Structures are given as C-alpha cells and as structure tokens.
Amino acid sequence: MKIKEILIEGNKLLKDSHIDEEAIISKILLKYLLNKDNSYLVIHQDDEVEQSIKDKFFEFVHEIILGKPVQYIVKNQEFMGLDFYVDENVLIPQPDTEILVLKTLDICKSLANLKPIKILDLCTGSGAIAIALSKILQEEKVQSEIFASDISKKALEVAKKNNERNNTNVQFILSDLFQNIDEVFDIIVSNPPYIKTKVINTLSKQVQNEPKLALDGGEDGLNIYRKIINEAFAYLNGYLCLEIGFDQKNEVTNLIKENKNYENIEQIKDFSGNDRCIICNKVR
Numbered sequence: 001m002k003i004k005e006i007l008i009e010g011n012k013l014l015k016d017s018h019i020d021e022e023a024i025i026s027k028i029l030l031k032y033l034l035n036k037d038n039s040y041l042v043i044h045q046d047d048e049v050e051q052s053i054k055d056k057f058f059e060f061v062h063e064i065i066l067g068k069p070v071q072y073i074v075k076n077q078e079f080m081g082l083d084f085y086v087d088e089n090v091l092i093p094q095p096d097t098e099i100l101v102l103k104t105l106d107i108c109k110s111l112a113n114l115k116p117i118k119i120l121d122l123c124t125g126s127g128a129i130a131i132a133l134s135k136i137l138q139e140e141k142v143q144s145e146i147f148a149s150d151i152s153k154k155a156l157e158v159a160k161k162n163n164e165r166n167n168t169n170v171q172f173i174l175s176d177l178f179q180n181i182d183e184v185f186d187i188i189v190s191n192p193p194y195i196k197t198k199v200i201n202t203l204s205k206q207v208q209n210e211p212k213l214a215l216d217g218g219e220d221g222l223n224i225y226r227k228i229i230n231e232a233f234a235y236l237n238g239y240l241c242l243e244i245g246f247d248q249k250n251e252v253t254n255l256i257k258e259n260k261n262y263e264n265i266e267q268i269k270d271f272s273g274n275d276r277c278i279i280c281n282k283v284r
Contacts, residue, residue, distance in 0.1 A: 001054055004045040006030060010061050017065040025070050029060045032074040067205025080132035084162050089154035091214045093128035097191055099270045100243045100277050101132050104189050107239050107279070108133075108142055111186055116143035120235070122177060122190035122228060124148035125214055127159030127170060129189055134168035149173040149181065152213060177224075178231045188232050191243035192224035193217045221245060225252050233261035239281045246274040256280055 001009070007026045014022035027041060033053045034040070049057075060073050071077045071092045077084050079093035080101055086092050104119070111117050117137075121130035130148035137144045148170050150156050156172050163170045173180055194217040200208065207215070217223050225242065229252075232240050240262060244252050249267050256262050262280040270276035 001049055002046050003030065003041055003049055006049055006054060006057055007041070007045075010057065013058075013061050014064065019064060025064060026061070028070055028074060029057055029064075033057055033060075067209050069206045069209060072209070077126075079128045080136070082132060082135060082166050084126050084128055084131075085158060085165060086126055087158060088209070089152065089211060090126040090158045091210050093126055096270045096272070096274075096276055097129065097243055098132075099268060100189065100191060100241060101129055101136075103268055103277055103279060104129075104133060104187060104239075104241050105136060107187055107241070108137060108144070111238065112142065114186060116145045117187065118183065118185045119144060119146045119187045119189065120181065120183075120185045121146070121148040121170075122188060123192045123214070123224070124150045124159050124172075125152075125155050125191075127162045127172075129191060130159070130170045131162050131166050131168045133189075134163075134170050135166055138168065146170045147173060147181075147183070147185075149175040149177075151176045152211070155211075155214070177227055178235055181235055184235055184237055186238040187241060188228075188236055188239070189241040190228060192228060194221050194224065194243075194245045194248060196221040220251075221248065222251055222255065225255055229255050229259050229262075233259070233282050236282045239279060241277065241279045243277055244275060246276070249275040249278065252278050 010026035011022045033056055064070055069092055071086050072088055075085055077086045077092050080098055084093055108117055124130050127148055130146050134146045153174055156174055160172055175181055193215050195215045197216055197219055200215055253265055256265055261283055263283050265280045268277040
C-alpha cells in the first residue's frame with residue numbers, strides 16, 4: 001500500500017469506530033513508524049510502505065479503537081512546548097494544565113527577590129509541571145530549587161526520564177503527599193487526582209486506560225484536596241496552586257476557607273473558559 005492509501009484506510013477505520021481527530025491520529029502513527037515528519041507524508045504520499053510497517057500501523061489503529069491513547073503508543077506528548085515521554089504509568093499531560101504552569105510562573109516573577117525560589121510539585125506524574133517550570137525559569141535566569149513528589153515509583157521513573165530529556169534539574173521524592181517531605185516551600189503546586197470514583201467508568205475508553213491512581217479522587221472527588229489543604233500550610237511560606245475539575249471551584253474554595261490557614265483565594269479559568277485553578281497563599 002502507498003502512504004496515502006494507508007492514511008485513508010486508517011482514517012476510515014477510526015472514524016467508523018467514532019474516534020475523534022482520526023486524520024491527526026493516523027498521521028501521528030505513520031510518522032512514528034516511519035520516523036518522519038508531516039511534510040514527508042505529503043511529498044512521499046505515493047511511496048509504497050513496507051509490509052511490516054503497514055501491519056504495525058493497523059495493529060496500532062486496532063489498539064486505539066480498543067481505547068489505548070495514541071500518546072501511549074508513540075510514547076510522547078507535547079506540553080508547554082516541551083517533549084515528554086509518557087507511558088501507562090502516568091497521566092497524559094493536557095493543555096488545560098498549562099494555565100496552572102503559567103500562573104505559577106507569574107507568582108515566581110512576584111517572588112523575584114527570593115534566591116532561589118523553592119517549589120514543590122505534588123502528584124507530579126510525568127513531571128510535566130515541575131519540568132516545565134524548571135525549564136522556563138532556567139531560560140529566564142530565575143534561580144529556583146524545584147522538587148517533585150509522587151506516591152508511584154513507576155511514575156517517578158518516567159518523570160526522571162523527562163528530567164534528563166529536557167535537561168532540567170528537578171529533584172524527585174517518593175512520597176504519599178507530605179509523608180517524606182521535610183522542607184518548606186515558597187510555592188506548592190499540584191494537579192491531584194480529582195475525578196469522582198463512580199464517574200471514572202463513564203469516561204472515554206482512552207481516559208479509562210490512564211492510571212486510576214492518578215484519576216480517582218474518592219467518592220466526591222475531593223479526597224486529595226482535603227489532605228493537601230489540611231497539611232500543606234505546615235510546609236509552606238507562600239502560595240498554594242491547585243488544578244481543579246471544571247465543576248469543583250466552589251467545593252475546593254470552601255475547603256480552603258474552612259481551613260483558615262490561607263487567604264487571598266483566586267479562581268482562574270482555562271483558555272476554554274472553564275474553572276481550572278485555585279491559588280491562595282498562607283496566612284502571614
């Protein structure tokens with residue numbers, strides 16, 4: 001089969017299985033197998049493809065139809081302009097989380113008198129938040145010490161690989177939230193598990209194939225927020241920055257208010273207009 005014929009057939013199989021963005025996915029798979037870019041697929045669309053590559057392509061298409069995210073197949077996801085290795089041990093970094101990174105960077109600018117700024121990324125997963133912060137602060141010549149923790153040893157292995165891939169200097173800690181944390185930070189940032197347990201089985205097959213440990217926020221989706229909010233102030237002399245689900249603004253805000261250790265609560269929307277982050281600081 002020719003490149004263009006493989007793409008057409010892949011698009012049809014995906015579309016017939018109600019997979020969105022079928023043309024993009026087909027191209028991602030074939031580029032990965034050929035180790036080429038988009039322009040190559042266009043210029044060489046009439047080239048014949050080796051049988052082994054064709055077979056592997058349709059094997060991957062079948063896996064996606066069954067619910068495997070394309071990012072887990074090609075082992076890659078872009079976030080904040082950086083390339084991240086991802087596999088089944090970590091959540092796939094999403095564009096919505098970039099607003100959390102951008103707002104944390106704004107806080108770093110306000111703390112420019114501190115040298116270095118100490119940051120902790122809780123529930124780091126792939127390391128996307130911590131590594132993006134480290135990379136950008138490096139480029140902007142802002143001195144920082146960035147730590148990232150996770151309860152999953154396998155997730156930390158992925159994060160360490162991304163730290164090397166992006167030439168950053170994040171320090172990693174295996175910890176169930178604050179269990180193994182013994183320092184105080186200017187900023188604690190987290191995108192914790194926040195999906196209600198009963199909702200997980202209603203999500204897309206692709207999301208259900210991501211690690212449940214990183215998705216499940218308990219019966220009401222707030223279990224990890226409660227723990228972070230109730231414990232973070234003991235490790236904080238500055239700002240707490242949390243990603244939230246689009247419908248959790250009021251509940252998480254109330255948890256912060258009830259704790260009474262935080263002030264100046266700010267709620268932030270993402271680029272789609274959904275509530276996405278809550279930022280507050282420890283009471284002085």
